[in-house]
Amino acid sequence: MSLYDDTLALLQRMVRNACVNDLTPDSGQEVRNADTLEEFFSGTDVEVQRIEPHPGRVSVVFTVPGTDPAAEPLTLLGHTDVVPVDSAKWTVDPFGAEIIDGKLYGRGTVDMLFITATMAAVTREVARNGRPRGTLTFVGLADEEARGGLGAKWISENLPDAFSWKNMLSETGGSHLPTTDGSDAIAFNVGEKGAAQRRLVVSGDAGHGSTPFGKDFAVVKIAEVARRIADAKIPVTSDKTWEGFVQAFRFDPATEQALIEGTGDYHAFGDLAAYAHAASHTTISQTVLHAGGAINVLPSTAWLEMDVRPAPGTSQEDVDALLRDALGDLAEEVDIQYLISEPPAVSPASGPLWEAIVETAGEFFPAAAIVPVYATGGSDLRFGRRLGGVGYGFALHAKERTMAEANGQLHSHDEHLHLEDLALTVAAYESLVTKFVGA
Template sequence: MSPPDHELTGATVELLQAMIRTACVNDGTPSSGQEVRNAELLAAYLDVPGIELTHHEPIPGRRSVVATLTGSDPDAPAVGLLGHTDVVPVTADRWREDPFGGELIDGEVWGRGAVDMLNLTASMAVALRTLAARPRRPRGTVRFLGVADEEAGGVWGAGWLAEHAWEEVACDYVLTESGGLPLASPSGVKVVMGAAEKGIGWRRLVVHGTPGHGSVPFGADNALITAAEVVRRLDAYTPRADLNDFWQAWVRALPVDERMQAALLDPDRIEDALAALPPRLAGYSHAVTHTTFSPNVVHGGTKSNVIPDRVELELDIRTLPGVSDEDVKGMLGEALGDLADKVTVEEPPHSRPASASSVDTPMFDLLRRRAEAAHPGAEVLPWMIVGGTDAAFFRRRGVPSYGAGLFSAKASLPEYRARFHGDDERIDVESLGLSAQLWVDLADGLPDA
């Protein structure tokens, strides 16, 4: 693989710094984010001969930009580089540096979005402009999508574009976040590439009781006390583990001994084995083998002297591939047991099934080759992302979509995951250059569709 060139790296650093400083913080409310600022920045950067620019702004401020470099051969596959432009909120006083300063300190760019995912979004825009500046166009079309609202489910970004502007955004492959990270393992270095992600099926549980005077609690039908037991049962509930292919591959990469590996691959012993893993490995390992239920929000009660008759619990449910809404209903019934008749389950509108792409494609082969060239001796490990990304909107339409990128050993997987939505988010300059170079090389290296 061509080493990242200086210009590519320098341009990515500068664009990333500028994008961090716009502070497009998406707190989940429709008026937050205001990604129009990053969209304008990107459009100005990509306003060069050969690139066709359009944008969509479904509600004020939530602008996404589409930049297309048409290839020389209409039969060659079109590649979509999909980057979000929003970031999650910060707890600023926990940071060592200004989260929106975009400072370059000791070879690292600091700030919210430095790993999720303004780093990749900037590197994608830089790659597109680099390709456009060459005398010869790439054979296949390369399309950059700088999208709003990924951090709140893509409703005003990729989800909106896939529904309302499909002709404009359609591609043969889509590449987005959550891949390219090296991981040291007993069997050598692995580089993960995202090939699947879990589904999202949030639910609101309304727990019912009977109102009464707070001075007479004995024998009362208090919805809050029932809700406490509902939460306890949800926490104790474990559906049977699914030892899917991603899990099998992941276990072989885990830094644990053979006895532990065998236990993790045994359906009867996996729960105890998960509990014995170090915490930094256990969370992901549990999530990749289970549909999970996390009660995260509670609203209830009206007044200190009134026994509540209604408490609402919001559950973050993440489903494995193959798990349907009907299955989730069954699992909730199992978890609640005899309390099920005191609870109404409401389904909010934004749920989506798990999605996966075949890794048997020319694009995945190419990702594999580039990653192995950057990390000699390493092996690429297709993995399942347990959160959500915008790839889901494209997989749903049959487009093979991968979580990609390319990172240096300084951004190892455990380190990177800790910075995701965390404090002191930052990325090393070498990783920025590697990712920008990857997108350029992919545009050059694809065989015909």
């Protein structure tokens, strides 16, 4: 079988293992994919380490030691869990891994099992061909979809020396931008926004619902809080990465400058308008609202929970200042409580690994501009970046696959992967890994 055939067969098995992470400790059961990966590597001379911080939540590390201790190492971080499905909204079996019209259907095919399977297959191929110059490690990580608490986060905090975090590849990248002049541009993630989840709590008068006169209503107050937060004026976070993203579209000069400054119309980005806005701003999504219990009782407290994603360069203190400014004269009546808080994490678009990405992409798309971008969600790369490493999202898609289309498959109904993209990603990983570790 070819490297592509091996990868496809492994990918189908991993989809069918249905390692669904519903954000509870006993879900996921990535042990199934860990066992599948160990079986896949059987008969090869690789070092294997299983890490299980909670029953069934297994991450597994496969290391091919290098011959030169001074050579650059490379670590491939692939996660093995997937998000839940609403089966009624799917037209195929979410875990059937069926191939229909050149596309592989199933939960996790795009996020991110096709990359994980590719990483495994390329690592096994390197191991079969002898030791590389630099150490190559592939890690099948649990619990990425729940922010890594039983996966990469746990390992980075408890077993940071389990593998090298110096040079990392993970999800995602390699999709194309719909430029205005038809030229090609390929985006690769160099960083990601942080987390600044907040709960805003207000107090009001308790009492019987039948006598509301003169009462200070917590419900009314939290509604006003929500309105003011929705009206917050959040400035654009303009830096070289954002400027390069805008410039890649080849807009006319006036449109380009307005978008860089944050005064332009984001609809100019077409299907990528929401992504472009999120990539260039700290964003606030109001997601949970709670007040009261019994219909005849005035609640004395109410709270609003928000998914806040700080842009690179934005601190937790900056987020609090933004919220207080939006609340205005209500700020002193609102208790701002921290939930999950993490800083943004960014790697430079320079250095040996970035240069290998640029060179590899150029082998397949010689005319394409390579564009560094920020991920608006999270990935396991942030934990390695905090330990001093560099990390990038890497895959490769056909020119017809825009970033909007690729991103649109994430957590979607009828999630599917074009097999053409799997073939490109396998070939690209084989090329990059070979040149980087000297396989």
